[in-house]
Amino acid sequence: MEDEMGPGDRNSKRGWEITRRGFLKTMGSGATIAVTSGLLPMVDTAMAAEAKPEEIVRVDLLINGSQYHLMVEARWSLLYVLREKIGLTGSKVGCERGECGACTVLINSLPRYACMTLAVEAQGSEIVTVEGLMDGERLGPVQKAFAEQDAFQCGYCTPGQIMAADGLLRANPSPSPDEIRRGMAGNICRCGAYTHIVKAVAQAAELKREK
Ligand code: FES
Ligand code: FES
Structure with missing residues (x-):
């Protein structure tokens, strides 16, 4: 939802x-x-x-x-x-x-x-x-995942969402969707891009694990 x-x-x-x-x-x-x-x-x-x-x-x-x-x-x-x-x-x-x-x-x-x-x-x-979180001149894994999953509309909340996601993944490298939702609960997106944000965090977890 x-x-x-x-x-x-x-x-x-x-x-x-x-x-x-x-x-x-x-x-x-x-x-x-x-x-x-x-x-x-x-x-x-x-x-x-x-x-x-x-x-x-x-x-x-x-x-x-x-x-x-x-x-x-x-x-x-x-x-x-x-x-x-x-x-x-x-x-x-x-x-x-x-x-x-x-x-x-x-x-x-x-x-x-x-x-x-x-x-x-x-x-x-x-x-x-x-x-x-940049990887030199390139986007880091969490930034890349947010871009690829279209996890924003206006983008104003996005830096904060990305930092919350990175913090979550440092503590829990393989979060379940529920754990992602709870871990990101302190960040509001007024555009309501939550479904894409959860997908982006899951993708970021994969990208980080592959690194
Ligand atoms: S600006 Fe810091 S929590 Fe809203
Ligand atoms: S993308 Fe607009 S507030 Fe989150």
Whole structure:
């Protein structure tokens, strides 16, 4: 069914696949961390807690294998820093409150909402954006599968969907269709391309296994 992974199914918590949406709901609106697995990656929470919101602090971020040294306001989200300070605009701005998944990046291989993660929290972690999934000049396996399966219409949600899929496949290289639907439940597609998205993730799993 086209609406099988619609927003109403986003709070389910089964096995390891506690959804990012469900996790956020559990933690309340003040939560700054959203993960698919329910396991919290290492973040620099002490630094985030100590700094005043407007305080300028230095952060050293490892993004797509490159180190970036930046002065940021402690309140700036990772999404803002990626897009406005580094120029990595693949991660999209959607709801900016942890609901749509358009901003999804990987932090220590786990899908996270970059809009709900402070840049200072991401220090010391390995960050991957959709730009980092390229295979040189060619599309990486997940990107290729999304293109081949027509898993988008307007394409706005697609970078976030691709990052969620890559995170899912890192944790579970051979997901069943149900596991794909649950793993992708934190990403909304307003165009309703869910059926194609599930096919794309299944194809991406095959492509990754062949590599
Ligand atoms: S923009 Fe981050 S979840 Fe919507
Ligand atoms: S393809 Fe348009 S929102 Fe998903």
